Amino acid sequence: MSSKPLTPETIREVALRFKVLAEPARLLVLNVLREGPLNVGELIEETGLNQANLSKHLQLLHAGGFVSRQRDGLYVVYELSEASVFALCDIMCGQLQRQATAHARRLRR
Amino acid sequence: MSSKPLTPETIREVALRFKVLAEPARLLVLNVLREGPLNVGELIEETGLNQANLSKHLQLLHAGGFVSRQRDGLYVVYELSEASVFALCDIMCGQLQRQATAHARRLRR
DNA sequence: CAATTATATTACTATATGGTTATATAGCGA
DNA sequence: TCGCTATATAACCATATAGTAATATAATTG
Numbered sequence: 001m002s003s004k005p006l007t008p009e010t011i012r013e014v015a016l017r018f019k020v021l022a023e024p025a026r027l028l029v030l031n032v033l034r035e036g037p038l039n040v041g042e043l044i045e046e047t048g049l050n051q052a053n054l055s056k057h058l059q060l061l062h063a064g065g066f067v068s069r070q071r072d073g074l075y076v077v078y079e080l081s082e083a084s085v086f087a088l089c090d091i092m093c094g095q096l097q098r099q100a101t102a103h104a105r106r107l108r109r
Numbered sequence: 110m111s112s113k114p115l116t117p118e119t120i121r122e123v124a125l126r127f128k129v130l131a132e133p134a135r136l137l138v139l140n141v142l143r144e145g146p147l148n149v150g151e152l153i154e155e156t157g158l159n160q161a162n163l164s165k166h167l168q169l170l171h172a173g174g175f176v177s178r179q180r181d182g183l184y185v186v187y188e189l190s191e192a193s194v195f196a197l198c199d200i201m202c203g204q205l206q207r208q209a210t211a212h213a214r215r216l217r218r
Numbered sequence: 219c220a221a222t223t224a225t226a227t228t229a230c231t232a233t234a235t236g237g238t239t240a241t242a243t244a245g246c247g248a
Numbered sequence: 249t250c251g252c253t254a255t256a257t258a259a260c261c262a263t264a265t266a267g268t269a270a271t272a273t274a275a276t277t278g
Contacts, residue, residue: 006198011136014201019131023266024117024124031115040225053267055226065208074224074275084200089115091193092123099174132236149255162237164256183245183254 020064021088025049026057030066030085037079039072129173130197134158135166139175139194146188148181 006014020026025047032038032046044054058078061067068081115123129135134156141147141155153163167187170176177190 006136006140008133008137010202010205011133011140013205014198015131015133015136017201017204018127018136018197022124022128022131024120025266027115027120027124027127028117031120041223050268051225052227052269056266059226065204071225071275074222076225082204084204088127088197088200089123091197092126093119095126095174095191095193096119096122134236150253159238160255161239161257165236168256180245180255183252185255 017064020060020066021085023057025053026061027089029054029057029061030080033067033078033080034086037077039075039077041075043078126173129169129175130194132166134162135170136198138163138166138170139189142176142187142189143195146186148184148186150184152187 028047029043029049032043038046040051040054040058043049043058044051047054049057058067058069062069062078066080066082066085067078070077070079130139137156138152138158141152147155149160149163149167152158152167153160156163158166167176167178171178171187175189175191175194176187179186179188
């Protein structure tokens with residue numbers, strides 16, 4: 001379905017969105033948030049990223065609309081706002097798998 | 110479905126694949142190839158990219174398994190090998206649209 | 219208000235990468 | 249073999265960005 005015309009402007013925006021996902025640290029954050037909302041301190045524990053670095057990644061994820069944020073007293077709680085990210089990752093993993101098996105098949109010959 | 114464990118290694122590989130798509134020039138190439146296979150000269154015309162630059166992008170797309178390549182005499186013909194890229198783009202565009210409408214709604218209030 | 223805690227931001231460094239020009243390689247025909 | 253054309257690669261520069269340490273801001277409590 002869909003397949004909009006893909007103007008240069010749209011292409012640029014889509015590329016920007018892919019860029020947000022093109023970083024292991026950010027994928028890790030999204031993956032951790034899959035279990036449920038977490039505040040920054042909890043995210044530091046779960047991801048092992050340091051505070052400043054994590055904060056920067058969170059700003060990017062938030063700017064891209066991938067997570068939403070809500071202050072709760074001293075804490076800021078982040079939550080997935082785009083479950084569709086995991087559809088994307090699943091497709092990517094599917095590609096990886098197909099290529100891996102294709103590669104294996106190639107070797108087997 | 111699926112939702113494999115997402116090891117750090119998998120996360121890194123998925124990020125790498127997203128990185129290939131995180132570039133307007135490469136999305137443009139893929140979009141042009143959607144119409145059918147083209148050789149490099151034709152891709153230069155269609156995309157407006159210069160020869161060396163396009164060639165580098167093509168190497169990345171090929172390394173990522175997004176396109177396949179076949180020599181035909183003097184020419185090298187590139188072809189989409191992963192139609193699933195457009196499922197990805199469609200999801201991204203869907204996100205863009207949802208965010209745009211959400212933004213519009215927010216303004217309207 | 220002062221002290222404390224949680225988060226965001228700034229400033230900086232190091233690295234990666236896109237674009238360009240020049241050069242190299244590959245395949246074709248004479 | 250020698251040109252000629254198509255494509256790939258190398259070398260370079262400029263820019264973007266991830267990581268880090270230090271600092272700033274925000275909210276809470278006393």
